[in-house]
Amino acid sequence: MAMKRKHKRLTFVLIAMALVGVATGLVLYALSDGISLFHSPTDIVEKQPKETQRLRLGGLVVEDSVRREDGSPVVMFGVTDMENTVQVSYNGLLPDLFREGQGIVAEGRYVNGVFVASEVLAKHDENYMAPEVAESLKKSGNWKPEDAGAPAGTKVPAQ
Numbered sequence: 001m002a003m004k005r006k007h008k009r010l011t012f013v014l015i016a017m018a019l020v021g022v023a024t025g026l027v028l029y030a031l032s033d034g035i036s037l038f039h040s041p042t043d044i045v046e047k048q049p050k051e052t053q054r055l056r057l058g059g060l061v062v063e064d065s066v067r068r069e070d071g072s073p074v075v076m077f078g079v080t081d082m083e084n085t086v087q088v089s090y091n092g093l094l095p096d097l098f099r100e101g102q103g104i105v106a107e108g109r110y111v112n113g114v115f116v117a118s119e120v121l122a123k124h125d126e127n128y129m130a131p132e133v134a135e136s137l138k139k140s141g142n143w144k145p146e147d148a149g150a151p152a153g154t155k156v157p158a159q
Contacts (some may be wrong), residue, residue, distance in 0.1 A: 040139075041079055041086040044110055051111045057086060058105045066100060079104065079115070086110075090117040097122040103134075 003011075038056045039049070049055060062078035062085055075094060078085045088106055098104065098120065108117035 038105075040081040041084040042081055044086050044115065045084045049110050051109055053109065054107065055110060055115075056105055056107050057088070057115050057117075058103070059086075060103055061098070061100045063100045079106065086115050087113070088115045088117050088120075090120050092120075094120055095122040 038058055039047075041057065041059050044055070044057065057079055059079040059081045062080050065078035066075065067077070068075050073093075074089060074091045076087060076089055077100075079088050080086075088108075090106070090108075099122070102122060105121045106115060106117040107119040107121075108115055110116075
């Protein structure tokens with residue numbers, strides 16, 4: 001028995017939709033490694049992300065936490081949202097505007113309790129903080145708009 005024209009069209013449309021769905025799924029799967037979601041130190045401490053997951057960590061550099069081994073390019077420092085602190089390890093040159101007490105965003109992976117950063121971005125002037133960092137500080141109750149980028153009790157050095 002031959003298929004009617006209407007049935008052939010319906011079959012074609014269903015197959016096309018299935019192929020588009022499979023293609024979309026494959027594209028999203030391929031891009032998932034390149035996606036890095038923003039997290040505050042509290043998010044990272046509470047959720048303990050997988051070591052393979054790329055993340056963006058945002059917060060303030062903890063005062064007196066920056067240390068470097070003699071002759072080593074690796075820098076260790078703490079990042080806080082005033083609720084929790086995450087230790088960050090970065091192998092490379094820090095941005096010129098990197099300072100203790102200022103907002104940063106670091107991109108990398110959380111491995112064995114240390115955030116291993118592949119990139120560190122510092123805020124570009126004393127009145128700016130990355131929107132994700134500011135939002136995280138607002139959620140934790142440590143944000144004051146009059147501080148123009150620095151939560152209460154944070155010493156922000158003059159630029």
